[in-house]
Amino acid sequence: MLDTIYLNNSLQNWLLAFAIAIGAVIIGKVLYWVIQKTLKVYTKGTSNDLDFIFIDMIEEPLSLAITILGFWIAVSVLTFSEGVDKFIGSIFYFLIIFNIAWFATRLFDAVVEKYVAPKVKESDTDLDDILLPIIRKLVNTAIWAITIIIGVDNAGYNVTTMITGLGIGGLVFALAAKDAVSNLFGGFIIFSDKPFNINDRIIISGHEGYVREIGLRSTKLETLEGRIVTMPNSNVTDNPVLNVSKENGRKVKFSIGLTYDTSVENMQLAKDILVKILQEHEAIRDEVVAFNSFGDFSLNIMVIYWIRSGSAISGTNDEVNMRILKEFNEKKLSFAFPTQSIIIEKN
Numbered sequence: 001m002l003d004t005i006y007l008n009n010s011l012q013n014w015l016l017a018f019a020i021a022i023g024a025v026i027i028g029k030v031l032y033w034v035i036q037k038t039l040k041v042y043t044k045g046t047s048n049d050l051d052f053i054f055i056d057m058i059e060e061p062l063s064l065a066i067t068i069l070g071f072w073i074a075v076s077v078l079t080f081s082e083g084v085d086k087f088i089g090s091i092f093y094f095l096i097i098f099n100i101a102w103f104a105t106r107l108f109d110a111v112v113e114k115y116v117a118p119k120v121k122e123s124d125t126d127l128d129d130i131l132l133p134i135i136r137k138l139v140n141t142a143i144w145a146i147t148i149i150i151g152v153d154n155a156g157y158n159v160t161t162m163i164t165g166l167g168i169g170g171l172v173f174a175l176a177a178k179d180a181v182s183n184l185f186g187g188f189i190i191f192s193d194k195p196f197n198i199n200d201r202i203i204i205s206g207h208e209g210y211v212r213e214i215g216l217r218s219t220k221l222e223t224l225e226g227r228i229v230t231m232p233n234s235n236v237t238d239n240p241v242l243n244v245s246k247e248n249g250r251k252v253k254f255s256i257g258l259t260y261d262t263s264v265e266n267m268q269l270a271k272d273i274l275v276k277i278l279q280e281h282e283a284i285r286d287e288v289v290a291f292n293s294f295g296d297f298s299l300n301i302m303v304i305y306w307i308r309s310g311s312a313i314s315g316t317n318d319e320v321n322m323r324i325l326k327e328f329n330e331k332k333l334s335f336a337f338p339t340q341s342i343i344i345e346k347n
Contacts, residue, residue: 017074024070028063035059053110061103068095094151101147105140112136134216186233187216195241203242205235249285249306250313256324257298257336267291270301270333277323278305283316298336 035055072092080088117132191214196202200211202221209223219236221229258270271289278287288304307316328335 013077013079017077020074020077021071024067024074027070028066031066032059032063035062053114054107057106057110058103061099061106064099064102065096068092068099097147097150101143104143108139108143109136182234186235186237187214189237190214190219190233196243196245200246201244203244205231205239207231208244248309251304251306252313252317253302253304255292256301256303257295258301259334259336260297260299262299262334266331266333267299267301269331270328273327273331273333274301274303274324277320277327278303281316281320283308283312284320295336297338 209221213220274289292302293300
């Protein structure tokens with residue numbers, strides 16, 4: 001019965017191949033368990049974290065490698081046609097390359113997460129926080145692209161011809177995806193020029209808010225109302241950007257109107273009070289106070305002052321206005337409001 005032929009191989013050879021494959025799976029599982037219970041425990045207690053990371057990242061690819069090797073030995077016991085042997089050999093070769101790439105990406109991500117990411121978080125600049133995820137994706141993509149090219153080349157396809165065809169197709173795709181390409185270049189312009197950083201408050205295209213994310217394709221803005229606005233990078237680079245966080249100060253301008261029965265002395269007193277209030281406030285760096293016009297209903301005093309960078313604008317305005325109201329009331333300086341004088345003639 002064991003000598004019965006099935007698909008050019010005896011039943012005995014089929015059972016032997018099956019036993020080798022099962023044995024490879026078991027050995028792979030046992031090796032994984034040994035690494036978990038012995039090597040990882042040992043390396044975890046050492047002062048060098050790199051050996052623990054290496055063991056932690058290689059345990060699953062190594063277990064898969066043992067399984068692949070066992071299946072390859074199992075298949076080598078059997079006899080197939082030349083075409084089938086070549087096809088099976090290409091599959092195993094691709095699986096080996098895939099396993100190596102899997103281990104490389106796992107090890108790269110683990111090293112970056114352990115050593116690079118903490119230093120990036122501690123740095124003062126936001127640019128490295130933006131670039132690190134992009135670089136990680138590019139490196140992983142490059143590793144998998146090389147893996148696919150090697151696997152396809154081993155399968156017997158002409159890689160040069162495929163790359164040429166991809167280049168022509170890529171040109172057509174780039175023309176069709178012009179907006180995507182412009183957004184990509186817009187992202188690089190933002191990274192290089194740095195008109196704003198993460199958490200900066202900006203105003204662009206009628207939207208005002210805080211920058212929460214800068215990507216290669218788009219920039220996300222959290223408005224003052226709490227809404228998230230996703231803007232294509234091409235739109236960001238093509239429109240003026242007002243960076244509120246980087247302004248040297250905020251200019252405040254308004255007028256105060258006093259009644260027409262205000263004397264010259266009281267007008268001067270009002271100006272002196274305003275200058276004193278502005279000069280004594282620590283958040284204000286410059287001021288202009290002038291009696292600038294005779295209005296329809298009032299004598300107008302123009303007030304201009306600049307709030308220092310980083311100061312609370314609404315808080316400064318509130319403090320200044322409250323003090324003006326208090327001191328003007330104490331000095332009996334009357335604010336004007338629209339009035340009309342009606343003259344009635346008697347016949």
